[in-house]
Amino acid sequence: MFKETVEVVDVFADKVKIKFTKKLMCSCCRLSGLCRSGDETLLLDNPGIALKTGDQVRIAINEKKSLLANIIMFLVPGLVFISSLIVFAGYGELMSFFLAIVVVCLYYIVTKLLMKRYAKHFNIKILKKLKT
Secondary structure, eight states, X not given: OEEXXXXXXXXXXXXXXXXEEHHHHXXXXXXXXXXXXXXXXXXXXOOSOOOOTXXXXXXXXXXXXXXXXHIIIIIHHHHHHHHHHHHTGGGOHHXXXXXXXXXXXXXXXXXXXXXXXXXXXXXXXXXXXXXX
């Protein structure tokens, strides 16, 4: 599991809003340079720990979900591109290349729409409260 220390921004009845810096959170990822940096907030389920604004908490992200996200964003588009080149091979080299690029763009558009609908399924868990 990837672990990180973050700050509690707001506490609700059954939810906790946390703030983290993407550069720190994503430093273990080799592709962190592709993401934008800066502060980000997330709304998580309250684990039953007495929290208040300003508390530091330790969170964890499951590595399997991170691996799945990398496969969806990098491996599958490569396979889609190669498959599209094979399918459109009869149209000539240049035309099949551009058609394969269009198919990959459509893949990313569909993926983006699905991610908006089913976003934030990384199961980020609050492990423990560190300090007030």
